[in-house]
Amino acid sequence: MKKVDSGQLKVDSENPDSSCQLSTVNCQLTLMVQGTTSDAGKSTVVAALCRWLARQGVAVAPFKPQNMALNSAVTEDGGEIGRSTALQALACGLAPHSDMNPVLLKPQSDRGAQVIVRGQVLGNMDAIAYHDYKNTAREAVLAAWRDLSARYPVIIAEGAGSPAEINLRENDIANMGFAEAVDCPVILVADIDRGGVFAQLVGTLELLCESERNRVVGFVINRFRGDPALLQSGLDWLEQRTGKPVLGVLPYLHGLLLDAEDAVADAGEHAGEALNVVVPVFPRISNHNDLDPLRLHPGIALHLVGPGQTPPPADWVILPGSKHTRADLQWLREQGWEPYLQRHLRYGGRLLGICGGFQMLGRAIHDPDGIEGRPGSSDGLGLLDMETTLVAGKQLRQVEARLLPGGEAVSGYEIHNGVTAGPALQRPLFDVGGRLDGAVSDDGQVMGGYLHGLFDRAGVCDGLLQPPQESTTDYEQHRQAALERLADAIETHLDASFLRGYSRHPGNA
Template identity: 55%
Template structure:
């Protein structure tokens, strides 16, 4: 709902740091951005360094974390690489691709990770300064915890950044995990004196129950730390927003537990380097769909549709697919009339061959694909980053999404494309492939289920009636996302001392 407050001019920055990963930093920044926007304050999000395999494409063809894309939406802003100048995308447990100002520039292994400050910090500070000049307020999100003492020397994501730009900090912790007072006080106690002074207050997240039962603890915390508790935020049920990195397990369980009608069963094998699995979150909201993520040793049988997802390491994940026997299960699924869809890396896996002559992903130079589409892919160092819209070939349904991939696909199968697209530069082209028997489709477009028309077409294709649409109408994911942003802003505004928080911003 619209805010009725009339605020005094506010100008400056505020950083939200957490006692742990997943303490609630991203959601807090999203909510604060929308609250400030509703009050007529010019505001932008910022995360100095993010590590995630879920990303979004900016209008100028850069790449940022999906959390910052959501926060930008909360601010009513188009996506900018300045919102997340450093993005790390793990290739393996020991190596990460380094993306600076939206473009991949390097790779670091675990032994060289300390070089990130030398490599990237000047870019972080420059991006932050540009935002400070454009907007009245910049709300900054930390990464992980500032108390990770092994990372302090080269920190650019938490107190290392806050100290460099003289930014005040609020510290958030998740009470649902237990030990919230130890998390908050322990984190503060580990920090240097100047960093302790920089923390201006606490937020407690995911509280369930009566606030009176917590009051003694809140009083103790304020007396012990000499810092205020700025708010106690309730546990928000049924939250339907993009996951920053990990699969949204709560929504997954909720989706699986629905049993009130006959539904289309969709199974997605979880690959070690699965990327942009936010593709599937609209399906978790669809009352006509059962979506199951299948992990190692799992069973793909019983599915109407199997989706091969995106991957940061396509050849390694393809090898994993075979190790788990998922390839044999997919072939059996097709023999019984099932459907298969590949998205991005999953599309590449469905082809005849994947070659990597430049060793973009590692030492494997060539892999045999699953052979279900007549295409072959050559991986390239240059990444394709595009926002696209268009129509599905032969059906005319609208499609809208984005591309993030290293690779060029060729072959006769492309003569039966999935869709016709136009990118943000005005270039038009066809994308993807559909097998001759119509059972297998592949596309490079992420976000295909976000748009109701595309979602309904795919579900109709699975159910055998693509022209008449899916058994249940798909909801507009963008409209749902907007409603959820408004909902969390209302909740945060109700439970945070906003006057005190606005006084902290400088």
């Protein structure tokens, strides 16, 4: 790898004031991380850069112009953004804010999505309608970036998918369209673990226009396993072929578990005695980060069951969140889960529903206004005496609650449209500051509620699920340790002059 010429980056580490030429917003510096493919590692590289810069005392914030994901988080200003961006805010030591992810698309079908702009639901659009809306969305993106830039001198932005998706280039706001609009440099990340890494990088460059190619200042190769010396000849060829530096080769970090945008991580293996927890993976599963603490729990064996798979015997079944509750309930029935759940309960198993999964437990789900899809009603599983009506006006709040009746503290959040009513709610699962949430059946086998993140505190997991051994893992500490591990990898494997140029930016501590 050759050293980075600070002139390529428009950042001179010996004269950091030169970085002001990148933007006229308070001498602000934006760097964008784009990827050759989805899941190339953009989110983790952004999180790593954010944590490394924060460790240097840099006032840095993450930014993702447009995201498409079903995992979301509630922000301090009462909005909704992608979960991965919220994790990057944590890496910066910041509370998540809606300015950090001004456009969030939550798929509801193969052709349509709920559109969230600056934290609030705009409505549902199909792909063609959203394409026509992009010019308006661009203004929201640039306004959010300007507002964020006024508060933080360094912004690490993340692209979406690949900048070489030709069919999406017109009116692009997610990748090069944003980079061109704010005139920021771009680093390109490729995943060598997938294979074909040199084709990914060279092919992506070839599909960009000249001005876009010129703003790519270097490459990062992600998830490398083995001896780096074996890769050197390829790196030399790549730099000669493109005239651009390889900024670093990041190692494959085994066992890294951090908030995902959409991909459902493997459950992992557990040796010895364990509580068996089974989860159906809905086609529109949302906020499945709720399950991450269970993956880490030494006393829990988590089984994720996809389409066509036979669910194993379970101590607990958890019905997770859903972005299209009625459609996912229909999928559940088509996959044969209803008789499985009846048999599970008949033999003493227990069942928990979270948000959309909680709504499925009732007698019916009504969607008279077509909030999630075609208007209509669906019969629920009939396991709790309640009904849910989907209404406009999404509930978005961060909450502190207590688990009933044990009293364990819960720190979670709500993201839902449904209003649930019925006698079952007279036996609640949570006390949310005096407001009761959820329901528990008379025999205690079936329960649920609207709170996401309920397992983040180990005491709740142990108190509710009662595994054979208690957890020794603090999930929040685990996330912080994983972010430190990412920052260490960046510090060790990324070009030092590149990092120095950003850490010496004027206005930083």
